[in-house]
Amino acid sequence: MKNPPPPYSHACSANLPTRWGVFQIHGFVDSCSSLEHVALSYGKWHVNEVVPIRVHSECLTGDALFSSRCDCGFQLELALKKIAANGKGVLLYLRQEGRGIGLLNKIHAYSLQDKGMDTVEANTHLGFDADMRDYSICQFMLGWLNVSKVSLMTNNPAKLQALTNLGIKVVERIPIDQGITAENKNYIRTKVQKLGHMFDIYSESVECQH
Incomplete structure (x- = not known):
């Protein structure tokens, strides 16, 4: 009997010019869910080097339609800017809209x-x-990119734990506090109080951006 095919695969790669520089975009497929995910890589690194990364779940309303009822689009932009400024890094963009719903x-x-x-x-x-959300494919994506040690840009402790459980060494957490607005202040408060997110600049009296 033949072994079943692996659930994840790399499909293709190409250049992706952005306003922060030229990234490489890599397409991946999860055959179990039929979802297609992408990774954006910038610069080069050695196999055992600590690489700054962001694991970002798709948010059409925030990422593409500029919604201010969440902080997703603000964080996506900041992550890409930080990666380019650092000279290297990876953004994993996972198709998990609405925290997976x-x-x-x-x-x-x-x-x-x-x-x-x-x-x-x-x-x-x-x-x-x-x-x-399920972060299992991150192990394959980062492995394909020769990344085993990371500095993780996140405010979400569950994401940090998920990568650690997958065998990815998270050397440090980089806060990514960005995009607190008048429209999403209660949303941010809920993420802190009910989901355990860590916003270093968060307080009940935080000044909202407008």
Whole structure:
């Protein structure tokens, strides 16, 4: 009997010019979910070198449509800027919209938030866990890019633990406090109080950006 094919594979790579410099974009496929993910790499490194990375879950509304009801787009832009300024690094862009519930369900959750629920209450009201993301493919993506030790740009301790459980050595956590606005201040507060996110500049009296 033949062994089953591996669940993850690299599909293709190409140059990706951005306003911060020329990245390499790499496409990956998860055959189990049929989801397609990408990694953006910048610069070069040795196999055992500590590489700054960001693991970013897709947020169409924040990343592409400039929504200020979350901090996703702000963090994506800051991460790419930091990687380019550092001269090397990787951004893993995972297709896990709405902390794993999908785009249309996220819009349903937005509607519930408009009526007074917070982001966690809305997800659970729709029958989902507060966070359903799976980071398993990160091990394959980083391995393909010859990255084994990382400085992780995140405010989410669950993400740090997930990479550690996958055997990726997280040498340090780099805070990525960015994009606290009048529209998302309660959303940020919920992430801190209910999901354990660590915002170094967060306080009840934080000055919002406008």
